[in-house]
Amino acid sequence: MHGYSRLGGAARSPPSSPRFRHGRSKNSSWGSSKESNSMEKLVFILMSAVFRRRGLLLFAPLLYISGMLLYMGSFSFDVVSIKNGVVLVHKRAPPGSVYRSPQVFENLWPFMEAEAANANNGTVKTLMKAWTRKELTEWRPCANRSISETELPKSNGFLIIEANGGLNQQRLSICDAVAVAGLLNATLLIPIFHLNSVWRDSSNFGDIFDENFFIQSLGNHVHVVRELPDDILQRFDNNISNIVNLRVKGWSSSAHYLQKVLPQLLQMGAVRIAPFSNRLAQAAPSKIQGLRCFANFDALRFSKPIRTLAESMVDRMIKYSSQSGGKYVSVHLRFEEDMVAFSCCEYDGGEEEKHEMDIARERSWRGKFRRKHKIIKPGVNRVDGRCPLTPLEVCSYRFLCFLCWVF
Known part of the structure; x- marks a missing residue:
């Protein structure tokens, strides 16, 4: 049973064709399709022009970058050679990526021999000019020795550091430790040397450096002691290893030490930082930087046996450097x-x-x-x-x- 229809008749009309369902007539639908095709063609032409232009703009910088990379040798190409009828493919290494110094030295050696011979004959004195001091190249001290505390304030606690690495790294660690001790107003324990797995040298601070001179030189700058007091040791069961080890990141700033390390130092009376290599940033307040510099150039001095051996070596070098007037290069x-x-x-x-x-x-x-x-x-x-x-x-x-x- 069907509902009422204003068109009359009891029979239900079939559904309209999908092609003409939204249009009122065949002609009107065809006209709309024609207009749509024209619009699509116009959009296609515009988009093609845009993409062609963009492609050109993208291709130009890519071509430039590729040319620069090829010129600088960033890409390596295969080199093909034929040996005994067999094709061999070798990977060409970028310039400067392979150790070829022996070949360079072989080409340089004749010039070195000729220069040395001419210098000995007195005809050319290029090598002798190396001893001439150039203007504005003299060394100037980085530390002001006149700046020192008349009386050091009461210490906030004890700082224990472990200098790791080779001798040069240990020297840098000692200088940084002096700077950090001054920053925290802490008493520095004579640095402990970590046994290096490469050198396996069991020397301590006093074997390498003059311990008494180190303590006396820093007397007006930083408190330095050889051993921890008994009351501090008893607090940690007479074992330095029981003192908390603060894991400080490399190149930490002065602010980090004041914010993180100083509170621990005040609370426990002693802190330990191990390892201590490169644990203080290069940029530091001028006063702290002055302490680091003073420790390096004034407070650190080799022990007596090492100084005696060094003086003997210097005398020998001067003696056997007669051709250069006693001058030599180390x-x-x-x-x-x-x-x-x-x-x-x-x-x-x-x-x-x-x-x-x-x-x-x-x-x-x-x-x-x-x-x-x-x-x-x-x-x-x-x-x-x-x-x-x-x-x-x-x-x-x-x-x-x-x-x-x-x-």
């Missing part, structure tokens, strides 16, 4: 196993060298260089100038400096 090569291993650089030792460096890295840093996110790229390190100089490179560099080459 160079610390610093080409050591731990430095080479840490740099992740490759030289000319081949697979044997790689194997030895892998063992050295594992022995000293225990898996640090085997982590998933750690990607070792020796070629990139060399291009970036992060590889320690070999003795051969140091000699070549010094010779070029004598010839007034600019780097």
Whole structure:
């Protein structure tokens, strides 16, 4: 049964065709479709023009960047060679990524011999100019010795640090410890030397440096003691290891020490920071920076046995440097196993060298260089100038400096 229809008739009319369901007539629908096609063509033409222009604008900088990368040698291409009828494909290394100093030195050696011969004959004095002091290059002290406390205030507690690394890192740690002790108004315990896994040197502070001179020099700047008082030791069961070890991040600011370390020092009377290598930022207040500088150039002095040996070596160098009027050059090569291993650089030792460096890295840093996110790229390190100089490179560099080459 159907409802009432104003069109009359009882029969239900069939549904309209989908093509004409929304239009009133065939002609009107065709006209709408024609207009739609025209609009689509117009939009297509406009979009094509825009994309063509944008493609050109995008292609130009990409072409420029690609050209620069190719020019700078950032991409390496395969070099194909034929040997005994077999095609060999070699990967061309980017410029500066491979150790080739022996070849460079071989080409430089004739010039070095000629320069030395001419200098000995007196015809050319280029090498002798190396001893001439240039203007505005004299050394100036960084610490003002006149600035000192007439009377040091009461100490806030005791600071114990453990100097780790090699001798140079330990020296830097001592200077930073003096600066931090001055910042916190703390009494510094003579720094403890951590036994290095590479050098395995069991020397303590007094074996390397003049302990009495260190304490006396800092007398008007920072309190320094050889041992902790009995009451402090008893508080920690006579064991320094029981003193809380504050894990301070590398290159921490002065504000960090005042906000985080000082409250602990006031509360417990003694704090320990181990390891202490590079634990103070380079940027520091001028007074604290002055303490660091004073410790380095005034308070630290080698022990008597080391000074005696050094004086003997200097006298010998002056004696056997007659051709230069007793003048000589002292160079610390610093080409050591731990430095080479840490740099992740490759030289000319081949697979044997790689194997030895892998063992050295594992022995000293225990898996640090085997982590998933750690990607070792020796070629990139060399291009970036992060590889320690070999003795051969140091000699070549010094010779070029004598010839007034600019780097």
